Amino acid sequence: MSLLEVQDLTVRFRTEEGPVLAVDEASFSVATREVVALVGESGCGKSVTALALTDLLPRNASVAGAIQLNGVRPSPRARGRDIAYIFQEPMTSLNPVLTVGRQIGEVLKRHQGASSRARIIELLELVGIPLPGRRIGEYPHQLSGGMRQRVMIAMAVACRPKLLVADEPTTALDVTVQAGILDVLRNLRDEIGTALLLITHDLGVVADIADRVVVMYAGRVIEQAGVHRLFAHPTHPYTRGLLDAVPTPGRPVLKEIPGRVPVMRATSDACTFADRCWRVTEQCRSVRPVLEPGPAGHPARCWHPLGGKE
Amino acid sequence: MSRYVLRRVVESAVTLILATIVVFAGIRALPGDPARTLAGEESDPATLAAIRATYGLDEPLPVQYLRYVQKAATGDLGRSPRTGLPVAESIGHALPVTLQLAVFAIAIAVLMGIGTGVVAAVRRRRPAEWGANAIALLGLSVPNFWFGQMAILALAIAYPLLPASGFVSVFEDPVESFRHLLMPATVLGTGLAAIIMRQTRSAMLDALTADYVRTARAKGLSSAQVVLGHALRNSLIVVITVVGLQLGALISGAVVTEQLFVLPGFGKLTIDAVFTRDYPMIQGVVLVTATAYIVINLVVDLLYSVIDPRIRVGGPAL
Ligand SMILES: Nc1ncnc2c1ncn2[C@@H]1O[C@H](COP(=O)(O)OP(=O)(O)OP(=O)(O)O)[C@@H](O)[C@H]1O
Ligand code: SF4
Ligand SMILES: [Mg+2]
Numbered sequence: 001m002s003l004l005e006v007q008d009l010t011v012r013f014r015t016e017e018g019p020v021l022a023v024d025e026a027s028f029s030v031a032t033r034e035v036v037a038l039v040g041e042s043g044c045g046k047s048v049t050a051l052a053l054t055d056l057l058p059r060n061a062s063v064a065g066a067i068q069l070n071g072v073r074p075s076p077r078a079r080g081r082d083i084a085y086i087f088q089e090p091m092t093s094l095n096p097v098l099t100v101g102r103q104i105g106e107v108l109k110r111h112q113g114a115s116s117r118a119r120i121i122e123l124l125e126l127v128g129i130p131l132p133g134r135r136i137g138e139y140p141h142q143l144s145g146g147m148r149q150r151v152m153i154a155m156a157v158a159c160r161p162k163l164l165v166a167d168e169p170t171t172a173l174d175v176t177v178q179a180g181i182l183d184v185l186r187n188l189r190d191e192i193g194t195a196l197l198l199i200t201h202d203l204g205v206v207a208d209i210a211d212r213v214v215v216m217y218a219g220r221v222i223e224q225a226g227v228h229r230l231f232a233h234p235t236h237p238y239t240r241g242l243l244d245a246v247p248t249p250g251r252p253v254l255k256e257i258p259g260r261v262p263v264m265r266a267t268s269d270a271c272t273f274a275d276r277c278w279r280v281t282e283q284c285r286s287v288r289p290v291l292e293p294g295p296a297g298h299p300a301r302c303w304h305p306l307g308g309k310e
Numbered sequence: 311m312s313r314y315v316l317r318r319v320v321e322s323a324v325t326l327i328l329a330t331i332v333v334f335a336g337i338r339a340l341p342g343d344p345a346r347t348l349a350g351e352e353s354d355p356a357t358l359a360a361i362r363a364t365y366g367l368d369e370p371l372p373v374q375y376l377r378y379v380q381k382a383a384t385g386d387l388g389r390s391p392r393t394g395l396p397v398a399e400s401i402g403h404a405l406p407v408t409l410q411l412a413v414f415a416i417a418i419a420v421l422m423g424i425g426t427g428v429v430a431a432v433r434r435r436r437p438a439e440w441g442a443n444a445i446a447l448l449g450l451s452v453p454n455f456w457f458g459q460m461a462i463l464a465l466a467i468a469y470p471l472l473p474a475s476g477f478v479s480v481f482e483d484p485v486e487s488f489r490h491l492l493m494p495a496t497v498l499g500t501g502l503a504a505i506i507m508r509q510t511r512s513a514m515l516d517a518l519t520a521d522y523v524r525t526a527r528a529k530g531l532s533s534a535q536v537v538l539g540h541a542l543r544n545s546l547i548v549v550i551t552v553v554g555l556q557l558g559a560l561i562s563g564a565v566v567t568e569q570l571f572v573l574p575g576f577g578k579l580t581i582d583a584v585f586t587r588d589y590p591m592i593q594g595v596v597l598v599t600a601t602a603y604i605v606i607n608l609v610v611d612l613l614y615s616v617i618d619p620r621i622r623v624g625g626p627a628l
Contacts, residue, residue: 054528056524056527056528058519076530077530078530079527079528079529079530080528080529080530080531081530084528084529085525085528087521087524087525087528089521092520092521092522093521093522093524093525094522094525095522095525095526095540095543095544096522096544096618096619096620097543097544097547097617097618097619098540098543099619106529106531106535106539107529107530110529110530110531110532110535111530139619139620141619141620152525155525155529
């Protein structure tokens with residue numbers, strides 16, 4: 001049985017410019033100790049999906065669908081205890097006026113009733129922070145970006161969550177620092193048995209660390225597969241487009257997907273990728289594709305999947 | 311840390327020295343004979359000579375200045391020709407009244423301002439916010455003297471719950487002191503409360519959408535911990551700045567309030583001194599006021615550094 005089960009998650013926002021359908025019946029799962037990458041371009045609904053898991057969205061959001069962690073809907077108390085988060089901006093995600101130790105201790109106190117200096121130091125060591133005894137009394141602005149992100153991770157794993165949600169944890173960091181953070185995340189599975197839902201648009205990172213990939217486009221899950229299979233046999237034209245846009249040594253010219261992600265106002269009876277797809281037909285514009293196994297055997301949401309008979 | 315504190319203390323000391331020069335020069339810059347000014351218009355030559363001798367007015371200015379500073383430092387601010395009492399003594403009686411009034415007023419303003427500001431930000435677009443906004447608007451637009459008179463009419467005359475005038479020190483009788491100061495301190499504090507409320511509200515609205523507040527919520531902290539421990543904690547930086555900037559207005563407000571509630575405070579002393587051209591008294595009052603401003607600013611800045619570690623331990627501001 002899977003650890004996290006998301007069924008038909010739908011998130012709408014009320015905004016001054018009208019409604020926004022950020023997530024449209026997304027379903028996916030994460031198994032115990034599994035690393036699942038959630039990928040897609042900017043605006044596809046990845047962060048919204050992540051925040052919806054524990055009801056962290058702002059008040060103008062309305063959420064429908066079923067979310068289950070080990071078979072039950074996560075309560076607000078599950079936040080930080082069973083499902084923990086790391087965000088993109090380590091600069092602004094830590095509170096500037098509280099010490100590192102205090103911010104980590106807070107989680108321990110909240111969920112385990114007590115925190116100790118020794119435990120906090122242990123956590124700082126776990127995420128590879130040198131001189132933890134000194135860092136514990138420092139403020140976020142005294143740390144580098146990479147160190148801050150490590151503090152965020154230490155805070156997130158303080159209560160040994162079953163699922164760690166990392167929303168673009170390395171995007172804001174220097175390339176040299178990124179690798180270190182990925183190492184820490186990779187080790188967490190072995191050291192504390194945490195499953196990881198990793199949100200990123202860096203497919204290099206995905207190849208590096210993920211077991212399985214869920215691809216989102218304009219609020220919908222459009223393909224999912226094991227990481228090797230997905231890279232070898234992308235079935236949805238959008239996934240193919242994403243892979244083609246990755247710079248590789250043999251191919252100096254990048255092929256960007258033309259156009260941009262639409263902001264959906266309401267659910268539509270069409271493929272949301274139709275306006276950017278080179279395989280589009282009349283059917284794509286009038287009937288909503290369903291997520292079903294494609295030629296390579298894994299599910300994709302496309303009427304004309306790649307890899308079949310052309 | 312200590313470097314920042316040291317710098318602020320040195321800056322304050324320099325400002326204080328400049329203030330004494332201004333105060334010293336001020337009385338000498340008045341047209342006419344300072345001795346005559348100090349003694350009053352109709353004085354006989356003997357008195358004038360005595361005053362010149364007392365104040366050393368026959369000596370060169372730098373010597374006079376040093377003498378003045380030396381005396382001021384030992385608490386000798388001269389003698390008022392009007393009351394015949396040492397200026398320092400009169401100030402010593404009046405100052406505690408104003409300090410107690412001001413501290414009480416600030417406490418009321420901070421409690422009311424922060425409380426309503428937080429509520430207005432958290433209960434956004436709900437009746438609680440409108441209520442808090444309405445109170446803030448009233449607090450800002452109603453003049454102190456009018457509000458004070460209404461308060462006296464309502465709470466001292468129509469329903470005699472509180473005394474309309476007089477002062478009792480908190481150190482003599484805390485309960486009576488509270489009763490006597492409650493009305494004037496509230497009247498004096500409402501304007502500041504309204505300003506604090508608005509600043510708290512807008513700082514809190516910013517803070518509540520900040521990434522670190524999302525982190526705090528994602529950690530599973532209770533709403534109270536998120537709002538008070540994280541969002542408000544950051545917003546206090548703004549609040550302290552505002553209180554610091556508004557203290558001047560509060561002190562001028564104290565002058566009016568003391569007149570209204572017949573409190574024998576610093577404001578009343580100042581007004582009496584100005585109206586009777588009691589120059590030694592004015593000089594003393596100005597010096598003490600300047601010193602108070604400098605000390606208050608220093609305290610506010612140091613408090614600032616307690617709340618915001620980025621000032622205390624250096625590094626780039628975020
Ligand atoms: N608070 C909000 N109010 C209104 N619309 C929102 C809100 N948050 C997100 N959206 C909209 O929801 C859609 C999905 O946003 P989301 O942040 O999940 O994208 P993302 O896939 O995480 O992109 P990125 O890679 O840029 O982080 C976007 O169209 C966005 O404008
Ligand atoms: S359904 Fe049609 S438009 Fe959509 S991705 Fe497939 S081929 Fe392209
Ligand atoms: Mg995002």
